Amino acid sequence: xxxxxxxxxxxxxxxxxxxxxxxxxxxxxxxxxxxxxxxxxxxxxxxxxxxxxxxxxxxxxxxxxxxxxxxxxxxxxxxxxxxxxxxxxxxxxxxxxxxxxxxxxxxxxxxxxxxxxxxxxxxxxxxxxxxxx
Numbered sequence: 606x607x608x609x610x611x612x613x614x615x616x617x618x619x620x621x622x623x624x625x626x627x628x629x630x631x632x633x634x635x636x637x638x639x640x641x642x643x644x645x646x647x648x649x650x651x652x653x654x655x656x657x658x659x660x661x662x663x664x665x666x667x668x669x670x671x672x673x674x675x676x677x678x679x680x681x682x683x684x685x686x687x688x689x690x691x692x693x694x695x696x697x698x699x700x701x702x703x704x705x706x707x708x709x710x711x712x713x714x715x716x717x718x719x720x721x722x723x724x725x726x727x728x729x730x731x732x733x734x735x736x737x738x
Contacts, residue, residue, distance in 0.1 A: 612681030613655055618646065625650040629663070639667035647671060656683050 610616060622632050622645055630645030647659035656676040662669060676683045683689055694700035
């Protein structure tokens with residue numbers, strides 16, 4: 606098996622793991638995050654896209670369970686891909702992802718949660734205090 610790769614060629618991982626999907630992979634590779642020999646091709650990986658591989662870590666203790674390996678620069682046209690262009694815009698500060706795609710659910714800081722829960726705690730405390738009297 607060759608150790609070379611040219612843009613557009615089938616990546617080694619797809620030749621090593623011929624099936625993407627669920628279940629135990631007989632040929633796992635090492636996870637870039639936890640170091641375990643637990644990575645396999647994700648069930649959402651598409652064979653026809655050589656510049657993007659979707660991976661899944663089977664280690665239950667690994668926080669990086671689902672990941673994408675994306676070629677950002679190669680000898681061909683990776684720079685023309687929409688996902689590569691979007692990442693470049695984010696890196697250059699030209700695209701504010703949160704302004705363009707507002708999150709469906711707002712996240713709060715611990716300070717905001719504490720401030721918002723003050724009244725709730727006081728109401729609950731008052732309710733329990735008055736019912737005991």
